[in-house]
Every structure is written in structure tokens, then in C-alpha cells.
Amino acid sequence: MSQALQQNGHLQMVRHQNMEAKAQALTPALFHHDVYPQGVVSAVQDAQQIHGWRADVAASVQDFFKQDFFQGEHVIIDFGKHCVGYLEFACEAAGSPPDAPAHLQFIFGETLAEVVEPFSDYSGWLSSSWLQQQDCYLDELPHHMRLPRRYCCRFLRINVVALSRKFQLRFTSLKLDTVTSASLAQLPTCSSNDKQLQRIDEVAVHTLKNCMHDVFEDGPKRDRRLWLGDLRLQALVNDVTVKNYDLVKRCLYLFAAMTREDGMVSANIFVKPQLIADDTFLFDYALFFVDVLQEYVAVTDDRETLAELWSLAWRQIELALERVAQNGIVRDSADWWSFIDWHEELNKQAASQGVLIYCLSKALILARDYDVSKVSLLEEKISWLKAAAQRELWDAQSGFYTSGESQQVSCASQVWMVLADVGTPEKQRSLLKRLKSHPPKIQMNTPYMMHHYVAALLQVNEMEQATQEIKNYWGAMLEYGADTFWELFDPKRPDFSPYGSKLINSYCHAWSCTPSWFIRKYLL
């Protein structure tokens, strides 16, 4: 995810060196795999395609390596799939000896639009420094070069900005040295017989793989870092695919390695050049530390890690409970941060209430097994919060839970009430039916929120509808040619961006890879 900006430079943060040392010791080795160009394409305007651009095959790779490029020419290379790695190329001069530097510009696009629509027109509010480009000035030819930054692309545009009139440029090699910490060598077979689900699973696994580096990144293009909310979903998919449990463990220790003075875990972590916890704090993400730990312990039975991290997990519960008002409802306020979904108008009170109950239930699972002293308190709080939700948030007239002073009705609120197991199974089931038949104005914007909707459907045993929602939503991205799943997707507004430009959206985003978990876990 990327969250709207908090600025909390004044906050005191505390380093926990033993935790950091554990995390560093778990730094994974990266697997390298060379990916070569599959063809040269030209971009053609086509209103039927995502962002209005179609890639037509323009030349073969053989032709590309034979072409003498003149100043001002360009080429768009198609690597055939979404890649994360380092560009290496070699080129030489054709014609007279090169009597001036060669000025090349490389533009990397997860989508065709990124290499066609000029970055100079970008006016989004996220930093333009995320737009993937590099100008190179080659003083000597022939030249072999490896660009030092890691890029993320399916398409690579090379603009031959300037040569001299005495020579042309010819490429003699070009590849991506792709990297990931995910090994697919032992990938369990996808059990589904449905061709579309098989393809969705394949793309979801590719998405996860391309987000796995020395941490679980949210997106390899942007923000390229560890967010707790993304980690939670990645870890689930990891459990049924790559099974790199050490990486999940490392990420848990990274969050534990630097916390706010009061013990709250940060929403995200930077690891280079040194570990820094961001000064962004989110109510829901901090609570998810409990959930990630519970799921990790459930699958690994790593009780040593549980022993080390339990008190920090518990601290998140305590801090979250401090936000609960006397009436048993999470207090809403204007200066409050909970993520839930990328939606400017969404009121997050009810959904946050749901997250709190959900995470207390996860804590209860751990407490029963490991710290029985906490069991009765947790049981009590869960009952109290559920009853409060039912009493304070349920609106019999609309048949929905409301949120905030304005009594907003949103998808997110209903979904999280179900995931929190508020109300009888029957009531949860009918609530989700009503959500479909009477869609509220405040819809879902991200695969992240859609994940929770599908999870809620599965919780109430609506297997068929869950499968259909996956096919409709993730399947629509496939139809648009996705070979990794996107950070943002609204089928009605394919250009939607909460950042003010589709160019800065991430098109390989961790929180979108969960169909693999649903398909494999629930045998869809």
C-alpha cells in the first residue's frame, strides 16, 4: 500500500537490537534468472485496451540486434512478462568511429502506457522519482553496462536521444537479470480444474514472486518496501505456495526491531541502507502484527519466535483497546489513521472495530495455547466489542452497519463485521447477500479490500459466489493482459488512481496475490 502522508518526525522511536540481529541473520539469498527480449512492439491507440494502448508486434528480436539506430529513433522491447531486475546491455557504434558520447534514455514500464505517455506530463501527488527512467551518456563504444538500480517492467523503451551524424548505434546484447527470494522449484501444483482459476493462480504466484526480495515488498516498482498490511496477505499466499517461512519470520522481527516509544509497531519498514521504521502508524496495520504472528505460528509451530514476539503482539492489543470508548466502540476522529481501503470518502470506524475484534480473536488463539492468563480478558473484550458493534452500529432501517458520526454505509464496514464474526452466521450470510443486492455508494477500490470481501464470503460458506467474485475481478485484469495483479483496479474505471496518475500505480502488488490462497486453501 501507500498511505497518505503522516509526518511524525517528532516521535521517539526505540531500537531493539536483539530483534534486529535476528532479522538480519534471516536475510535471504536472491535467486537470479536471465530474461531476454521476446520482441519489439509498437504502441497503437486502442480504446478497448487498458489505458487505451495496444502493443502490436513490430519486429523480431533478431531484427532488433541488426538495427542501426540513428539519433532520435526509439524502440519498445517486450520481455513477454512482468520482470523485476537489473538491465544489462552492450552496444557498439556503426559507421565512423564515435566522435561524441551516445545519449540513451531508458524508460521501464510495467504497462505500455508508462513507456508511451511522457513522464513530463505527470502530475500525480506521489513523487515523480518513482517513474522508472535513466539517462545514460556513453563516452566509449563498444560499451557494456549494467544499470545500478533495480527496475520493474514488462516493456522497456530505449530512446536514442543523441549520437552524432557520424555514427549509429547497434545493440549487441540486452537482458534483465531478474531477482527474487522466492524459489518456485518446489511449488505445489494448483488443484483447481478450472482453466481461468488456474491462470489466475499462475499470475497471482508470479505477483507474489516478484514482490519477494530481501523483504516481502508491497510492490517492486513502488513503494518497494515492507508494509504490515501487505505482509499479512503475502504470508498467507506464501503458506500455500513458496513456503519461505524464514522470510515471514524475518519480517516479523523487522517490525519488532524498531517501535514507537510506547511499543506500537510502525506501518512499514525501510531496510536500506539501515533499518528504519517509518513514522507512519495505522490502527489496523499495527493490530495485524497479531494476525501475522498467529498465522505464522499456526503453520510453523515456531514457539521460540512466539515466545519472543508475544509481548509485542500483546502491546498492540493494549494500545488498540485504549482507543475504545466507554460505549465499546473504537473512537472516530479527524486526526486518526486506519487504512482499510484506498478510498477518500470511506469512514473507517466500523471497519476498524471489525479489525480489532478480528485480531483479538487471533490473540485469543495464541493466548489459549501460550498465555492462558490473557484468555478471560480477551473473551470478555471480544464479547463486549461485538455487543457494542451490534448495538451502536447496526441500522435496522437500512439493514447495514453504519460508521462514524454521519452513519456512513460502506462495503468495508459490512465485510469487516462479518470477518469479526459479529452477529449469527445466518445474519452474516444475509448481510453479504444484501450487500450484493443493495450495493452502498461507498464501494471497494482495491484488490486488498476485495480480498476481505471474498474472505467474508468464504467464511459464510458462499463458495460459489466467492469463486465468481474472484473470476469477475481478478479475471478482468487477466482480460486486460495483466501478468501480475495490480495495486488498484476498479473495473468501471480502469484508469483510477488515488495518486492522480495511473502511471504511478503499481501493477505488481503484493496485496493482489491472494486468489492463490483462496484457490489452494479452499480448493476452489
Next chain:
Amino acid sequence: MSQALQQNGHLQMVRHQNMEAKAQALTPALFHHDVYPQGVVSAVQDAQQIHGWRADVAASVQDFFKQDFFQGEHVIIDFGKHCVGYLEFACEAAGSPPDAPAHLQFIFGETLAEVVEPFSDYSGWLSSSWLQQQDCYLDELPHHMRLPRRYCCRFLRINVVALSRKFQLRFTSLKLDTVTSASLAQLPTCSSNDKQLQRIDEVAVHTLKNCMHDVFEDGPKRDRRLWLGDLRLQALVNDVTVKNYDLVKRCLYLFAAMTREDGMVSANIFVKPQLIADDTFLFDYALFFVDVLQEYVAVTDDRETLAELWSLAWRQIELALERVAQNGIVRDSADWWSFIDWHEELNKQAASQGVLIYCLSKALILARDYDVSKVSLLEEKISWLKAAAQRELWDAQSGFYTSGESQQVSCASQVWMVLADVGTPEKQRSLLKRLKSHPPKIQMNTPYMMHHYVAALLQVNEMEQATQEIKNYWGAMLEYGADTFWELFDPKRPDFSPYGSKLINSYCHAWSCTPSWFIRKYLL
């Protein structure tokens, strides 16, 4: 120099490996010297200044290192003098942890105009790849970086193109690691008592030093390579200042290492990534191989090198003589290349006749000492060519030598007739006087041509006028703030560029450093 473009990719070139090995063995070590920022300046429009820009002191270096730069801000750093080297800097984030790459743009200017007038407006015909800039995207902060290319600047502009709203950028160190193969440790004192000449000498030596790298470069910004015509003047100044004779020797061997099939030496040489002689051939430059060799032997008495290179020098004489018509005059034609001066309208026949006679005289000096078999032939040819010049080119009516079919009268023709010692000393003297009193339309455009004019004045013992011309011409560059001498300078048109843009002119150019030779050799 930079010559208009010849394209001779079809020509067969021959490598001479023993010559190349000699040249490589003489590759010089480079001296390194750190140069630190002297201040921060702002550019102010001022019609009185060169290119219309004045540098006003805006802040101290201390302030620069304290400043927190926001996205969109920029700074212009003044290094206090012209430098050639590698930029190293370190920077860190201020504010929240950096949550996006930092996009910085570095623009290097020998002149203030280069860092103020946008490169995007450049429309000259030389490659824009020479314009010195680099965009850097820093994924991690703090960051220490050394830009891989060598730059040439007095001014450095840093544009902080993009950060995020969560952090600012602060520089913690910044310097240029300057390089040269010239040691000034043993620099002989300048004998002149004239303050202005002392300053001109100082700037000329700085110009030579900044052009001395692993070869004598024409200009460290552009073309950054070994041209024979520039080498010839650099070697003279080297003789009375730096005395790096091995570098002159290396350059002679480089020209000898790869020649045209018929033995003609190229006008210029590339040395990286491997030695390549350019496919540009110039009548005058090839002949100057003889002159450089003669001057080198005169000062070093290195008879071994003379023995190895004499036959190649002689070959240049033979090839040049092939271009002489029956009437004893170098044939003119439309497809012919002789440099003489940067002047679109200049007819080069008469001046080339002068260059030929001048170089035959230099060959005669060597032949008398080393190869007496050639003496009588040379004496004969020199007499014949001089007589022909007098007979065919002298125009009694105008009192000038003419050139080409159009009987063009130019400064260059007169100057080279004097340097060729055509006519009596008295006639040469009065010719130069007439050149001053009746200036022809075709004037001189470069310090290179101005050098030959001053040399001609000194040849006829016009010491005072020679001194005055140096003071007027090179002194005017000083008044404009030059701390190295420029490739091009027309006092009447300070923005003149034969390339279509002053931004691409070289402002530290080898052929402009010869005042030191005049001042030190002739004790001005």
C-alpha cells in the same frame, strides 16, 4: 578543434602494433587534487557580462551544507576556477524517513550560461550528448556517490527535481576529484614583469593543465581527444612549462599506430576503449606531424624516436606534394579538407600552400641532421613552392596574396605566407602592416588562427605589436572572467559559435594556451 564532418567509413586503415605498444607504455599517471565549493551563486541577467549572465554571491558554503532542499529547489555552486574531474557528494534526508527515491539533476558548466539556459533549447549541430548533465535517482539515503563520468566545470547546478512531501535533502559533502597528467610542481617562473601578461600566462598554463590527461586533449569538455593541430600548439607550451615530453612522444606514437592504407596520419585519435584513428583527414594537420616531430626532437634530442618516426613524417610530405599542381600551387577543390581556421567562407588554398612550405622547412631541419639524402629535394621543392606562391597568388593591386578561384583575400592566407617565409623579410613585415591597416573581410575566428598571426608578427620582429595583440585578444577573455582560454573568441561577437550554440563551445581549449609560449619563449 572540431572539424565539420567527414564520413570515410569505407577507408582501409592499418594498425602498426609496435607503435601502439610504445604509445601504451607511455600512458601517464594522473595527478589527483580535490577541489571544494567556494560559494553558492545566483545568476543575474547583465548585458555587460559574457553571454549576458553575472554570478552574484548568494550564500556561503557553510550555508549550503546547512540547507534543507525541498523538491523543486536548485542551487548553483561555484568552484572558483575551471576544473576537470569527478564529482563526489554525499547527502541525507531531513524530516521523515525518505519514502521515495531522491531525483537529482546535475548540470556542469564551464560558463554560467550552461547552467542557466536550458539544454532543452539547444539546437546546435554538434551532438547534444556533449552537454554535461546527469540525472541520479537515489534509492537509499544517506547516500555517497561518485559520478562515473569526468566533467568539466566551474559551475555546478543541482536541481532537486523530486523528493516526496515527507522529507527534504541535505548535502553533507561535495567535491571534485580533479585530474591532470600535468605536474605544476616544477613549473618555471614566468619571466614577464607585466601584470596582465603574468595573468594571461597563468590562465594559459591552467588551460594546458586541464587539457592534459592520458593524451593532450583538444578540450576536456569537447571533443576530449587528441587532434594533431592542437597537439602541435600544446607541445610548444609544454616545452616551456610542464615539460612532460613523454606525453608528446606518446601522442606522436599514437598517430603512428594507425594510419590510412597509404600512410596518411589521421587528424585525430580515439584511445578508449581501444585505439582508433578517426576517419577524418586534413591536409594541414597531417603535415603538422612533421612539425611536432621536429620540435620534439629539437628539445629532447630523442634520436631513437626520430629514427622510428621519420619515415612516417616523410610519407606526409610525399602525400602533400601529390596535391601540388604543375604550376607549383596546392590544388583547390570542393571536396578537399584543410582546417586552417573555423571559418565557413575561408578559402584554404593559399594558407595550405603556406603550411606545406612551412612543414617542408621543418622537414629540411630534420633531414640535414638525420637524412641528408632528402636535403636537396626539399630545398628544391621549397624554392619551387615559394616562387609559385609569389607568382601565382600575389596580387599587386590589392597588396595581398589571394586564394582559390575567387581570388579571396583573407587574414589566414597572409599569415601563412609569412610563416612560410615567402618573400623578403621586409615584404613580410609590410604585408602584416597592411593586414592591420587594410583588414580584409575574411578575418580570424579562433585563438588558433590568432596564434599564427602572433607567431608571424614575432617572426618579423614586431615584438611590441605581438604583445599588444596578445593583450587585446587573450586579455579580453580575462576581462570576461575566463580562467581558462576558449576555443572560440571573436571580441565583436562574444556569443559566436560555429556549431550553432555557445553552450557547446569549449571554454578550456588547448589551442588557446599559446600565450605562455610567446611570453616565455620571446621574453615578452
